[in-house]
Amino acid sequence: MTVPTALAQATATRYVLPLREGGSLPGLVEASDDGTYVVKLTGAGQGPRVLVAEVIVSALAAALEVPTPRLVELDLPAPIARYEADEEVQDVLTASIGPNLGVDFLPGAFGYDGSRPPSASLAGRILWLDAFTANVDRSWSNPNLLVWHGQTWAIDHGAALYFHHSWPSRGVDPGRFAAQPYDAERHILRGPAGDLAGVDEACAALLTPSVLRAAVDAVPDAWLTPVADQPGLETVTDVRAAYVSMLLARLTDRTAWLPGPPSGPQAEGPADLARSQDARRRWTR
Ligand SMILES: Nc1ncnc2c1ncn2[C@@H]1O[C@H](COP(=O)(O)OP(=O)(O)O)[C@@H](O)[C@H]1O
Ligand SMILES: [Mg+2]
Incomplete structure (x- = not known):
C-alpha cells in the first residue's frame, strides 16, 4: 500500500451550509474540482493541529485498508467568507x-x-488504529463512523495524536507516548473487534517507517507549527521528524497500549448512542 506524500489541492467555490452535528463547526463546500467536501477549518477554535492529526491518521487508515474519505487541501478564498450571512x-x-x-x-x-x-x-483494524494513535473519539456517545455503500467508514481523526498539544510546554518525548495506555472499554467497536492478537502483527507490519514518513509528509507545511524554544521542534522539518519518532516509538513497543481481549460487559452501548443523539437534536433545534 503506498500512501500519497501530498494532498491533492482544490479551491472552495461555494459554502453550502454548516453541518451542525460536529463540535468543530464543519461545513459543506463545493470546490473547483467539482467535488463536494466537508470542510474542517483552520480557524475553528482548536487550530491547525487537529488537521494535522486528521491527515496523518487518515493516511495510516488507508495503509491499513480502513475505508476513510479522501482528503484534499482546500483553499478558502476571502470572498466566500464575505458573502456568508x-x-x-x-x-x-x-x-x-x-x-x-x-x-x-x-x-x-x-x-x-x-x-x-x-x-x-475491519473492526479490529479500526480499534488497533485508534489505540495506536491514542484516539478516544470513537465511543458509543460519539461514534465517528459512517455506513456508506454497505461498508463502515472511519471519519474524524482530529482528536488523535493529542501529544502535540503539549509540545510547547513538554517538548518531544517518544518514550512517554509509547508507554501511554489506551482504554478500549468505551470504544464503539470493542465488541465486534474481539481479540486484537489476530490483527496486531499484520497492522504493525503494514506501517513501515516509509509509510509513517509518507503519512507525515502529506501534511501541508502551513499546519505544522514549530516551537522556537523546544529542541527537536524548531523548524517544520523538525516537527515532521518528531511525529515520525513518536509514531515509531509507539509502534515498536506495543505492550503498554495494545488492548487485551474484551473483559466482560462494555462500559457503553446503543443506549448511550440514543442519548447523545437526543442531546444533539436539542442543541441544534
Ligand atoms: N465525509 C463525510 N461524508 C458525509 N458526512 C460527513 C462526512 N464527514 C463528516 N460528516 C458528518 O458531519 C458530522 C461531523 O463531522 P466530524 O468529522 O465528526 O466533525 P467534528 O470534528 O466536528 O465532530 C459527522 O458526524 C457526520 O454526520
Ligand atoms: Mg465527530
Missing part, C-alpha cells in the same frame, strides 16, 4: 482564509448505529 459561520470562515482540510463528502451515508457491524477484521 450567518455571523458565527462568517467569523470562523474569515479566520480560515487560505488552506483548510476538505474531506470527500459521502452522499447518503448514515451514522453507524451498531445494527450492521463491520467484519471482525
Whole structure:
C-alpha cells in the first residue's frame, strides 16, 4: 500500500451550509474540482493541529485498508467568507482564509448505529488504529463512523495524536507516548473487534517507517507549527521528524497500549448512542 506524500489541492467555490452535528463547526463546500467536501477549518477554535492529526491518521487508515474519505487541501478564498450571512459561520470562515482540510463528502451515508457491524477484521483494524494513535473519539456517545455503500467508514481523526498539544510546554518525548495506555472499554467497536492478537502483527507490519514518513509528509507545511524554544521542534522539518519518532516509538513497543481481549460487559452501548443523539437534536433545534 503506498500512501500519497501530498494532498491533492482544490479551491472552495461555494459554502453550502454548516453541518451542525460536529463540535468543530464543519461545513459543506463545493470546490473547483467539482467535488463536494466537508470542510474542517483552520480557524475553528482548536487550530491547525487537529488537521494535522486528521491527515496523518487518515493516511495510516488507508495503509491499513480502513475505508476513510479522501482528503484534499482546500483553499478558502476571502470572498466566500464575505458573502456568508450567518455571523458565527462568517467569523470562523474569515479566520480560515487560505488552506483548510476538505474531506470527500459521502452522499447518503448514515451514522453507524451498531445494527450492521463491520467484519471482525475491519473492526479490529479500526480499534488497533485508534489505540495506536491514542484516539478516544470513537465511543458509543460519539461514534465517528459512517455506513456508506454497505461498508463502515472511519471519519474524524482530529482528536488523535493529542501529544502535540503539549509540545510547547513538554517538548518531544517518544518514550512517554509509547508507554501511554489506551482504554478500549468505551470504544464503539470493542465488541465486534474481539481479540486484537489476530490483527496486531499484520497492522504493525503494514506501517513501515516509509509509510509513517509518507503519512507525515502529506501534511501541508502551513499546519505544522514549530516551537522556537523546544529542541527537536524548531523548524517544520523538525516537527515532521518528531511525529515520525513518536509514531515509531509507539509502534515498536506495543505492550503498554495494545488492548487485551474484551473483559466482560462494555462500559457503553446503543443506549448511550440514543442519548447523545437526543442531546444533539436539542442543541441544534
Ligand atoms: N465525509 C463525510 N461524508 C458525509 N458526512 C460527513 C462526512 N464527514 C463528516 N460528516 C458528518 O458531519 C458530522 C461531523 O463531522 P466530524 O468529522 O465528526 O466533525 P467534528 O470534528 O466536528 O465532530 C459527522 O458526524 C457526520 O454526520
Ligand atoms: Mg465527530
